[in-house]
Amino acid sequence: MLHKMRRAFALGLCLLAAPVLAQDVKITPDAAYRSVWVNGENIVIERIQDTSHRLETEFTKTSRPCPPFCIHPISAGKGVTTVGEIEVMDFLETKVSKGSGLLIDSRLPEWFAKGTIPGAINVPFSTLEPENPYRDQILEALGARKQGRRWDFSNALDLLMFCNGPWCDQSPRAIRNLTDAGYPAEKIQYYRGGMQLWLLLGLTVKVPA
């Protein structure tokens, strides 16, 4: 009898502990997760709840050779705002879900395919180089309109760009090429932390279908 009671008690304690465990790793004190609708798809961003979890991927490397993997300054250009993870999630909520902004992964497709920030789309930096003869099509898809030889960016989308992290050249380069083409700097934001910090914080990563 006593033995059975003990068992029941232990089980009860464990059941009580479960919900407490689930909330251990929040994003901010008042938000355990963020949920956004993008393109009719519900995106949930949360953190890995296993407090002993460690990165075991490519992103544990400390000493990639520079160049090309050099440390980038906070600013990606005059007028371009640099943001962190919370702002990325805010951007998804206020801009991307409303169709007035795009979260852009500037890396090459093979990197994108391995996993990206949920809600991001892939616009590889190389497609924004002036050497790409088809770049105009991309600018048009971003909402720019060609008027004679000049571009009208008044209806262009807000962009938030990232790549592999503070040691990654690709999104700063894409931003430079966009602003050189006349894209307004105030419509562009830069998430410098990139995949490196996103992964380090245990935030949800999406593997594109």
Added chain:
Amino acid sequence: MIRIILFSTAFVAVTAALIVFQPGAAHIRDRMAGEPDMVTRAATTPDPLPRALARSVEAPQATGPDPAGDVTAVLSALVREAQKPTAPAPLPQSASPALAIAAAVKASQGAAAGDPVVATALLSQLGKAPAAGAEGDALMAMTQDVLANLTGGARGVGAPQSGDLQTLVVQALRQGQSDAYLDALLNEARDSGRIAVPESLITSDGKVDTTTLLATLVQRSVGATKVPADSGLAGAAPDVTRPRARPLARAEVYTVQPGDSLAAISYRFYGDTMQYTVIYDANRDKITTPDKIRAGQQLTIPVL
């Protein structure tokens, strides 16, 4: 105040209950009772306690999603993605570039896919592994993927209409339209500002160089598609796509013909539309922008 008292009482009760019942420690106690010799701390094996603990944490793991399991799933998906074999279907060759693309599109189509965006994605899938060395083709494929992503799925109400050259082409080819129709269609779309056409593809008459555009698309599809050696078609591809295989011995002078575009000239001399930049750079004194060439102009064609 009453809450604090109740809380403290509950706390004391729980603590007391824990001390009395010692949940999960039954094993050790039973074992220690059975083997009184093993009382000393140093002598007891550390196994039983962790095993008992492990049992007690099994329950919460079963009730919620297991983070470790999720990571494994992601990793296995990654591995699967990396191992996925790419087996493009063989592409039948034909004399007309338009027909070849139509065949390529049809071959990649499978069942019925009425959406032009889907077609673009399919076409770009065809070109996902472009011929080695043709950097321009890779860029074109990548651009198409980007456009498919940007236009794919209604991105809210304010989503701008994309000027997608390839979509127009694929749509027309799907309808079985002729090259002449395509040419008219592309020119009309460009004049009305619906599509953006690369400057190198503007002819000396100020029109869209449809032939070269189609040839580029074919070149890309062919490059991505392996023609089986025993099909008798293996030798056909270079004839369609590379009008001039031998490299230039020395720089030549070329007189622009009506209907030429820089891309077409580049294609004629180098077998690759992307080398137009070389010609453009060599003739900066005569050409202000790549879309401004005139019939009768003498252009230097440098050795690559």
